[in-house]
Amino acid sequence: MVRPNAGTKGVPRLDRETQILDIASEQFxxxxxxxxxxxxxxxKAGISKPLIYNYFGSKEGLYEACLDRGGSLLADEIERIARGEAVGIERGMATLAGMFTLLEPQPYLWRLFFDPTAPSTGAIADSIAGYAERIGKLADEGVTELMRLAGNDDPLDISAMTAVWLGIVDSLMNWWMEHPEESAEQMMQRCMRLLTALFGGDAE
Known part of the structure; x- marks a missing residue:
């Protein structure tokens, strides 16, 4: 009988699970x-298939575990920034900077939540929806703050702008995935230039 905290080849179970999730997240x-x-x-992990099934139950269970870890990392970082002092566009840029920094060594995490081949029902779909709602709520809070600073508290304007902001973030992340040579710092500088060109002011 395998002890709950036992690993393989002398590797503690928690360390082995982390290794599996690192590899699985990159592959997925x-x-x-x-x-x-x-x-x-x-x-790629140098272990047997039965061990993965023992830890995660199924391929779907493994994917869900990758989602939960990746989603928590992203949402926690955005929430950390939201608790800071930055407001308006500064909060938006700080959020982008935090996400770029977090994702630089593991950009594939972003695509876990936008995989058209992932199950569209069940636990995986519920997990994706849950993190989308959590991150969407933070986006709505930030946009509401930005719009009110501009003297606009129209609910539909705020809703539309939130959709625009989320679309911008997703587009930037997907562009970055296609240009892996770009560092987090280079992406932030690019965002600054894009916003300056768009609004004709200083994005900083």
């Missing part, structure tokens, strides 16, 4: 749910 985020097999993850 890079190749997609449908194209990633448990066998590939096991091979």
């Amino acid at each position: 985020g890079t190749h997609g749910f449908a194209a990633t097999s448990v066998a590939t993850v096991a091979d």
